[in-house]
Amino acid sequence: MSTPTVLFAPGAGGDPARYSVLIDAIRSAGFHVVAPQSERFDPRTVSTSQLQARVDGLNRALAEDGDVDSAVSIVGHSIGAWAALCLAGAQPWGKDGQPIDVSPNPRVTRLVLLAPTVGWFAAPGALDDVVVPVYVHVGASDTVTPPGTASVLRSAPSIAVISEHSNVGHYDFMSTLPPHISPTPGLDHAEFLRELAQTITAQLR
Numbered sequence: 001m002s003t004p005t006v007l008f009a010p011g012a013g014g015d016p017a018r019y020s021v022l023i024d025a026i027r028s029a030g031f032h033v034v035a036p037q038s039e040r041f042d043p044r045t046v047s048t049s050q051l052q053a054r055v056d057g058l059n060r061a062l063a064e065d066g067d068v069d070s071a072v073s074i075v076g077h078s079i080g081a082w083a084a085l086c087l088a089g090a091q092p093w094g095k096d097g098q099p100i101d102v103s104p105n106p107r108v109t110r111l112v113l114l115a116p117t118v119g120w121f122a123a124p125g126a127l128d129d130v131v132v133p134v135y136v137h138v139g140a141s142d143t144v145t146p147p148g149t150a151s152v153l154r155s156a157p158s159i160a161v162i163s164e165h166s167n168v169g170h171y172d173f174m175s176t177l178p179p180h181i182s183p184t185p186g187l188d189h190a191e192f193l194r195e196l197a198q199t200i201t202a203q204l205r
Contacts, residue, residue: 009080081116139168
């Protein structure tokens with residue numbers, strides 16, 4: 001019997017090592033984790049080709065992994081959550097009003113999205129082909145991807161639940177925050193990550 005696979009998709013920084021608490025917890029729960037390094041880019045100036053390369057890189061990581069027959073759950077943060085939706089069948093649209101050509105992956109059976117970037121899916125029908133269970137975690141104090149933006153995901157046929165975490169910002173989902181970024185004031189960052197890791201591993205099961 002193959003070990004269940006979890007693909008971890010980091011945010012724009014592209015470094016999965018910055019999510020070590022979550023990834024270690026998922027591994028400890030018995031999952032095989034595929035966590036490829038991705039190109040770093042600035043979400044404010046990201047090009048269509050860079051977005052496509054992010055999806056292609058995740059698909060390639062799954063294809064090159066040893067267990068190519070196992071079902072795959074994806075945990076993604078921010079733009080990584082955007083890519084996860086693309087792999088599950090969502091159709092993103094560019095600022096030019098044209099669809100962005102991305103390749104879904106038929107192995108994907110579940111999504112856990114952290115502070116997802118979802119503006120590319122506002123077009124009618126963009127989420128119609130997302131038929132796997134989707135669990136969404138947003139931070140009430142997130143000013144990068146405000147929690148209300150995740151409501152667009154309710155149009156997906158199989159949306160499971162959107163959980164809003166009080167006093168949590170966009171970067172608090174990371175174990176190692178970007179330079180010059182601190183945890184949201186008043187948040188017990190370590191405890192939040194421990195509780196989030198427990199919740200995510202339960203959702204992956």
